[in-house]
Amino acid sequence: MDKSGHSQHISQQYNAELEDVKKSMLEMGGQVEKLVADAITSIIDGDSGIAEQVRENDKPVNRMESDIDEECARILARRQPAASDLRLVLAITRASTDLERIGDEAGKIATQTIDLAEAGRSPGGYTEIQHMGTSVRGMLHDALDAFARMDEKLALKVAEQDKEVDRYYGSAMRVVLTLMMEDPRSISRVLNIMWALRSLERVGDHARNIAEHVIYLVKGKDVRHVGLKEMAKQVKK
Amino acid sequence: MDKSGHSQHISQQYNAELEDVKKSMLEMGGQVEKLVADAITSIIDGDSGIAEQVRENDKPVNRMESDIDEECARILARRQPAASDLRLVLAITRASTDLERIGDEAGKIATQTIDLAEAGRSPGGYTEIQHMGTSVRGMLHDALDAFARMDEKLALKVAEQDKEVDRYYGSAMRVVLTLMMEDPRSISRVLNIMWALRSLERVGDHARNIAEHVIYLVKGKDVRHVGLKEMAKQVKK
Numbered sequence: 001m002d003k004s005g006h007s008q009h010i011s012q013q014y015n016a017e018l019e020d021v022k023k024s025m026l027e028m029g030g031q032v033e034k035l036v037a038d039a040i041t042s043i044i045d046g047d048s049g050i051a052e053q054v055r056e057n058d059k060p061v062n063r064m065e066s067d068i069d070e071e072c073a074r075i076l077a078r079r080q081p082a083a084s085d086l087r088l089v090l091a092i093t094r095a096s097t098d099l100e101r102i103g104d105e106a107g108k109i110a111t112q113t114i115d116l117a118e119a120g121r122s123p124g125g126y127t128e129i130q131h132m133g134t135s136v137r138g139m140l141h142d143a144l145d146a147f148a149r150m151d152e153k154l155a156l157k158v159a160e161q162d163k164e165v166d167r168y169y170g171s172a173m174r175v176v177l178t179l180m181m182e183d184p185r186s187i188s189r190v191l192n193i194m195w196a197l198r199s200l201e202r203v204g205d206h207a208r209n210i211a212e213h214v215i216y217l218v219k220g221k222d223v224r225h226v227g228l229k230e231m232a233k234q235v236k237k
Numbered sequence: 238m239d240k241s242g243h244s245q246h247i248s249q250q251y252n253a254e255l256e257d258v259k260k261s262m263l264e265m266g267g268q269v270e271k272l273v274a275d276a277i278t279s280i281i282d283g284d285s286g287i288a289e290q291v292r293e294n295d296k297p298v299n300r301m302e303s304d305i306d307e308e309c310a311r312i313l314a315r316r317q318p319a320a321s322d323l324r325l326v327l328a329i330t331r332a333s334t335d336l337e338r339i340g341d342e343a344g345k346i347a348t349q350t351i352d353l354a355e356a357g358r359s360p361g362g363y364t365e366i367q368h369m370g371t372s373v374r375g376m377l378h379d380a381l382d383a384f385a386r387m388d389e390k391l392a393l394k395v396a397e398q399d400k401e402v403d404r405y406y407g408s409a410m411r412v413v414l415t416l417m418m419e420d421p422r423s424i425s426r427v428l429n430i431m432w433a434l435r436s437l438e439r440v441g442d443h444a445r446n447i448a449e450h451v452i453y454l455v456k457g458k459d460v461r462h463v464g465l466k467e468m469a470k471q472v473k474k
Contacts, residue, residue: 076327077323177425181424187414224303
């Protein structure tokens with residue numbers, strides 16, 4: 001296995017098919033990164049125009065997931081890949097599912113933006129959105145980068161970042177709870193912020209999943225339920 | 238393809254492998270159904286003992302997902318399944334991912350139970366938990382039944398039920414919002430109920446996903462992003 005993630009085959013056509021579907025997944029990743037970035041901008045700026053676009057642009061992403069899955073099933077049936085090729089195809093199909101879910105979360109954030117555009121701004125929580133947004137965008141970018149470069153160490157870093165994001169999410173939840181108690185008339189608007197924070201936390205989870213698929217791909221080990229310590233051990237092996 | 242979901246093979250061993258992994262997934266489904274039922278009981282009865290058990294029993298379910306995925310990868314590599322066998326293996330691995338996520342949601346509901354056991358009961362929302370709980374448990378049961386019997390019509394019914402559950406979820410959200418506004422001191426406890434309702438809504442989504450895998454398996458069509466009307470058309474073809 002070289003750094004393309006698959007063995008080199010006598011069939012140039014087969015190599016090209018593997019490369020193409022990997023490229024499609026990474027392109028889908030780029031689209032999804034943009035959806036997340038735009039969703040965060042929309043809620044911070046209170047821009048329902050951008051939010052509408054995010055909800056609209058979620059559809060081509062769904063289409064991409066179906067296409068990638070179809071192509072993966074076709075490769076499985078026609079090429080009957082083994083070993084690292086098989087892991088690559090499985091990792092691509094799993095990653096595309098996570099990317100589709102991230103697109104859904106971006107759409108949910110956009111929905112909160114649209115609600116807030118009608119109801120008026122929340123009394124707070126925007127700093128927390130900004131902070132978590134920056135973190136999970138970094139995680140998603142690194143996870144895709146790790147996939148592109150077959151970099152299991154970068155993948156491990158993403159999993160470690162997710163722990164930090166989860167901790168920050170806990171404190172952000174306490175902030176929004178306080179806002180609600182201080183001004184009960186703002187509860188509904190603060191809930192919009194709370195759902196957006198929740199969606200960002202989910203984006204972080206899915207980025208971590210993608211990182212786990214990278215470790216599976218490179219190391220052949222399923223690290224989904226093992227905890228960070230054991231994951232680090234597998235990566236360093 | 239017969240009602241076992243795969244072609245009959247000359248190799249009895251291969252048939253047995255496909256049957257076994259399907260059975261493992263359905264057994265995992267049974268475990269997950271119990272987790273969801275117990276999680277709902279725990280929050281309604283305020284029983285943190287049951288809640289602790291749910292969080293503990295989530296671990297073997299994670300293990301089951303890893304085992305099923307490993308077995309599916311082994312079958313793909315060794316047997317190189319085609320057509321309906323390939324779809325069966327892919328549908329099993331996807332369904333086990335959804336089941337694992339449902340187990341996570343049951344664990345999240347149990348966490349709300351434990352929070353509430355310390356903070357005192359919520360002023361309301363329990364009727365909504367009960368109602369949504371009954372609906373999504375029915376959906377999950379039907380989705381697994383549809384998988385076991387390769388029943389695409391029952392799968393379609395699950396997708397239709399998910400629409401109803403989503404509608405009910407919307408009205409339950411309005412109920413809990415009102416509770417928070419009426420008594421701001423209860424906000425934190427009502428939020429626990431709200432997160433539990435959210436988890437139940439997610440269980441419904443995953444049950445719907447499993448139903449979509451059944452339709453993919455039986456009809457060979459990816460119906461994940463097509464809407465109910467188109468799904469019904471594919472099922473009736």
